[in-house]
Amino acid sequence: MSGKPNPSAYIPASARKMIEVKDLSLRYGAREMNILEHINLDIYENDFVCILGPSGCGKTSLLNVIAGFQTPDSGEVIIDGIRHAKPGPDVGVVFQQPNLFPWLSIENNIAFGLKMKKMVKKERKQFIAHYLQLTGLEAAAKKLPYQLSGGMKQRAAIARTLATNPKVILMDEPFSALDALTRASMQNHLLQIWRKEKKCILFITHDVEEALLLGTRIILMKPNPGSLSADFANPLFRPENRSIEEIKTDRDFHQWSARLLTDIRSFKKLTKK
Numbered sequence: 562m563s564g565k566p567n568p569s570a571y572i573p574a575s576a577r578k579m580i581e582v583k584d585l586s587l588r589y590g591a592r593e594m595n596i597l598e599h600i601n602l603d604i605y606e607n608d609f610v611c612i613l614g615p616s617g618c619g620k621t622s623l624l625n626v627i628a629g630f631q632t633p634d635s636g637e638v639i640i641d642g643i644r645h646a647k648p649g650p651d652v653g654v655v656f657q658q659p660n661l662f663p664w665l666s667i668e669n670n671i672a673f674g675l676k677m678k679k680m681v682k683k684e685r686k687q688f689i690a691h692y693l694q695l696t697g698l699e700a701a702a703k704k705l706p707y708q709l710s711g712g713m714k715q716r717a718a719i720a721r722t723l724a725t726n727p728k729v730i731l732m733d734e735p736f737s738a739l740d741a742l743t744r745a746s747m748q749n750h751l752l753q754i755w756r757k758e759k760k761c762i763l764f765i766t767h768d769v770e771e772a773l774l775l776g777t778r779i780i781l782m783k784p785n786p787g788s789l790s791a792d793f794a795n796p797l798f799r800p801e802n803r804s805i806e807e808i809k810t811d812r813d814f815h816q817w818s819a820r821l822l823t824d825i826r827s828f829k830k831l832t833k834k
């Protein structure tokens with residue numbers, strides 16, 4: 562990275578590694594260049610890591626490998642000390658589209674994963690009530706997904722993922738299909754949820770402001786080949802509860818946004834035409 566201000570190194574709040582990515586490389590088909598090349602990454606308990614990079618740099622590919630959807634050409638992923646090579650309950654994923662079961666009510670969408678885990682009915686009801694409350698969806702419990710707004714559907718998808726208590730949650734641009742106001746409200750919701758539940762979250766975005774508003778730590782990715790370019794403590798993160806509106810009034814917010822945007826733009830030059 563170039564110019565000022567300088568970011569500081571990330572110091573994890575916990576020593577427990579929840580996601581370890583070891584020397585990961587990936588190519589699709591017969592492509593000459595790796596899509597991901599020698600990626601090494603440790604993500605800790607309570608981390609909220611935003612991976613930021615231009616379109617096509619390999620963010621989704623990295624998430625797919627960590628989730629176990631895609632097998633890397635070399636390297637491995639370890640989740641809480643155990644090798645992770647295929648999708649499973651330890652890793653929850655929230656996609657850009659909510660992917661709810663359209664024929665099930667919101668509470669039954671949340672119940673689905675709990676039934677799969679063979680949770681007894683009484684406990685299931687408590688979990689559903691807790692996560693409906695956490696995501697502000699109590700009044701929508703009996704509704705079908707088509708009766709909800711885009712933001713509510715995405716909150717339901719987050720509730721469904723949280724309820725199954727995965728060790729880590731991967732989020733792939735979950736708010737990018739939402740309008741600006743809904744997106745801001747969802748960012749506040751997610752910040753509050755993270756502060757209450759302190760889950761390990763890996764959040765992918767190409768929006769510099771979103772990374773500065775949400776993350777405890779920001780990792781920049783660059784394309785061709787997809788690799789990590791910088792990894793630092795989010796300079797705007799504070800332990801106390803701040804809304805995204807308050808973070809935006811931070812005197813350094815615009816300076817940092819401009820700085821990161823300059824970096825991302827410089828990476829775009831690396832993108833193949």
Ligand SMILES: Nc1ncnc2c1ncn2[C@@H]1O[C@H](COP(=O)(O)OP(=O)(O)OP(=O)(O)O)[C@@H](O)[C@H]1O
Nearest residue numbers: 589590596614615616617618619620621622623767
């Ligand atoms: N299944 C696939 N087969 C071949 N190439 C692929 C496949 N999926 C992705 N790619 C290529 O891999 C590169 C990285 O794609 P990826 O979707 O991981 O990037 P990204 O950073 O998430 O982009 P965006 O922000 O636009 O979603 C791109 O050049 C893309 O065209």
